[in-house]
Amino acid sequence: MRIDAAEAPTLPDKITGALELTSSRLRSLSAGDFVDRRLFGPSVHLLNSQGKMLRPALVLLGALALGEDPYGYVDLAAALELLHTSSLIHDDLIDGDSKRRGTEAVHVKYGNDAAILAGDALMSKAIILSSQYGTEVISEISKSAMDMCAGEMLDSYCQKSTAAPTLAAYLRIASLKSASLIGVSASSVAVHRKNRLAPRLHAFGIDCGIAFQIRDDVLERVDGARAKLHRKEPNFVSVLRERDGLGEEGAMLKAVELNLKYIARAKKAIGGQRMTLLRSYADSICLCTT
Known part of the structure; x- marks a missing residue:
């Protein structure tokens, strides 16, 4: 069976330019940004091998959809990526994963103590960067961080349990652990501007986040190299396999x-012409096809 990810859409110059500036903002972190310079190495380790930049892209695309200048939200986009990176550092430590983005996990390279503190430092830096956008934005980001902690705790208990979770239970884990930050990324500019579309953009982001996690779980099973590194259960494929008594291919x-x-x-939540690019982006980041 062949399962592929969708191709990425061509983004407007304003978005690609603002994304490049966001990447530059993240790379500009220096030892001087940390009270104890020993935190610098473990904090920027994963930032030096940047991932898909999904969350910053959603911040900037959300700004453009609302008629805002994406360049005015580069710091907000960077803040969401810092919070995401913080969660990856802690997630790898909890799961005992040794690799991330083709390099050593932070706890493997720098030790457990440094990994915990680096994740905390990046979370704090994210709050500092986002503070210029107002208390409501900070509140939404903080709620998302709480959701991620709850999702991580639920996931940890599921991994230790001998009983497979129900699909509803695992959807809740994905909603909290993976989708919450994507929801905030899509809606943060609307929250800042007190735009009435904020709830719809948040719902769009949550459903995108769940779809993205399903896609990741499926593609991980297809990619043998990734499966050897991250053969963690439960995941969406294993939950569906247990629920419906299916083989591996049927579950996928x-x-x-x-x-x-x-x-x-997700796409139904945000109708209208100005949301077209966001809907296309949802296909590109979330869709897996047979």
């Missing part, structure tokens, strides 16, 4: 169906 096909359902829900 069911997961693809679920992926398509959540993408459709």
